[in-house]
Amino acid sequence: MPIRKKVTILGSGAAGLTAAIYAARANLEPLVIQGLQTGGQLTITTDVENFPGFPNGIQGPELMEQMIAQAERFGTQYIYDNAESIDLSKRPFTIKTSSEEILTDVLIICTGASAKLLGLEAESKLMGHGVSACATCDGFFFKEKKVFVVGGGDTALEEAMFLTRFATSVTVIHRREAFRASAIMVERAKRNTKVEYLLNSVLEDITDVSKGEVTGVKVRNIKTNEVQELPADGVFIAIGHQPNTDLFKGHLPLDENGYIKVTNGVHTNIKGVFAAGDVMDSVYRQAVTAAGTGCQAALEAQWLLEKEEAEGEMGKPEEAKAGAGAVREPAKADSLRS
Ligand SMILES: Cc1cc2nc3c(=O)[nH]c(=O)nc-3n(C[C@H](O)[C@H](O)[C@H](O)COP(=O)(O)OP(=O)(O)OC[C@H]3O[C@@H](n4cnc5c(N)ncnc54)[C@H](O)[C@@H]3O)c2cc1C
CATH class of the missing domain: 3.50.50.60 (FAD/NAD(P)-binding domain)
Structure with a gap:
């Protein structure tokens, strides 16, 4: 039996976990498919001194452990595996790992990037x-x-x-x-x-x-x-970065360097599919900017689902529509602040 979710997040770096915290606190019970690098790129570094809230700095792995625990506290579920295939041609979207099939109304892609190394x-x-x-x-x-x-x-x-x-x-x-x-x-x-x-x-x-x-x-x-x-x-x-986007080739538009193309911040060209963090950002590539776009993606997901629920569209399978724009109505942003 496939797992049925409203929100599925690919990746457990700063972007994916921030998206999970927001989606979980909105009672969307997100599923995070962590990938094989739980915690993402920050787990391969030591001192992180520029993430706000830690005046004495924090070790990268410890910061990511805290984000994982924070998302879990509000009901995030985790699968430790890579997404191996996706079908974005109709909603709900289908994601397959080596052992699970997931059907999801919204997909937030946070698969990050890898710094190219020399191999020494x-x-x-x-x-x-x-x-x-x-x-x-x-x-x-x-x-x-x-x-x-x-x-x-x-x-x-x-x-x-x-x-x-x-x-x-x-x-x-x-x-x-x-x-x-x-x-x-x-x-x-x-x-x-x-x-x-x-x-x-x-x-x-x-x-x-x-x-x-x-x-x-x-x-x-x-x-x-x-x-x-x-x-x-x-x-x-400093020999470049490689976005982790092989899985999305042929499914989503990528730029000439392989990054997912977005409009209005975090929207891909498919309604219900968002991208956040280093997978769509070849410029800033920081934990705090990844977290920021992860937050944006979760809020956009929430607003989309609320709008569809209000219009009675939820759960109706449909052909994925291209050209999705932002769905936020200004009044909604205020009601979210808590
Ligand atoms: C050595 C180093 C030091 C750094 N130090 C700092 C610092 O001090 N401060 C700072 O702000 N930034 C720092 N950065 C940059 C920061 O780590 C990144 O900007 C940030 O991690 C990006 O977060 P992300 O969530 O977008 O992606 P990532 O951290 O790259 O996470 C990607 C996630 O996607 C998962 N994934 C990949 N493929 C799949 C798949 N097919 N299915 C499911 N999951 C998948 C991976 O397992 C991983 O969990 C550093 C980077 C490096 C390499």
């Missing part, structure tokens, strides 16, 4: 201990430190310039002579005298896993094959 063993072992994939998040921890940034696109150069606010030296490691970044970004970075470059070079290894911290980098020049060992306090991997 030391990189994953030292992630959150001197290795980072987010300068906005972790730059502050590198005051008066020596850091390296890997990458040659706009993000890498932007992160390198941002890091010069804190670090004493910032060196960009890039495998080619020329940058993929836009000319204007290259120009700006070159004007910043605190940024240095190791071109035609690749990061071969990061030391020292046995000490649990970054003490140095091994960099190979791909033209000469010469390997240099350089002291380092931090390494930022």
Whole structure:
């Protein structure tokens, strides 16, 4: 027998869990299909110092455990699995995991994104201990430190310039002579005298896993094959992000980088399907913005269901309609504040 839900949320990062908290407090008894990374990206980092409410910071995994418990307290149910297939052609929508079939009136997609990594063993072992994939998040921890940034696109150069606010030296490691970044970004970075470059070079290894911290980098020049060992306090991997949207190809419009396209904040082009967090946001990519859009998606879901209930449409199977706009009526927003 399929599980029948009003609201199903894919993903248990900051976006999915915030959507769950709001939907659960609206008595919608949401189901969260957690995916295989319970708690999302913040579970692979250590100190989170920019999430409001924690003046002394909080460990990423602890923050996510608290969000899980908070959503559970109001009646959220969880399935620990990936969604493996979806059918969005008619409502209720169908979601299949390896062992369950779920029919749902509303689907909130919060499957996030993954920072692309180089695949070095030391990189994953030292992630959150001197290795980072987010300068906005972790730059502050590198005051008066020596850091390296890997990458040659706009993000890498932007992160390198941002890091010069804190670090004493910032060196960009890039495998080619020329940058993929836009000319204007290259120009700006070159004007910043605190940024240095190791071109035609690749990061071969990061030391020292046995000490649990970054003490140095091994960099190979791909033209000469010469390997240099350089002291380092931090390494930022800035080679891009991959939205987790394979499942939605052919079902929902994606932009040229694979992010789900939304209008009016969190609406996809299918009525009843919303997207929130890093899966639709290639710009801000922060826990608090993911949580913010998760909240928006849950409220939009609630208003849609209330409107349909009032109009007697609830539970009626229908062909999913394209071009759904916001359904909020202004008066409703006030009645929700509690
Ligand atoms: C190392 C690191 C440090 C960071 N530090 C900070 C910080 O200090 N402050 C800050 O604000 N931000 C930080 N960020 C960014 C922050 O983690 C993200 O912006 C935030 O996690 C996005 O939340 P999300 O819910 O959109 O997605 P994610 O956290 O990416 O969660 C995605 C969820 O979707 C699930 N999922 C994926 N595929 C499926 C599927 N097929 N079916 C079901 N579920 C699926 C996953 O299991 C996961 O639970 C950091 C990121 C990284 C990588």
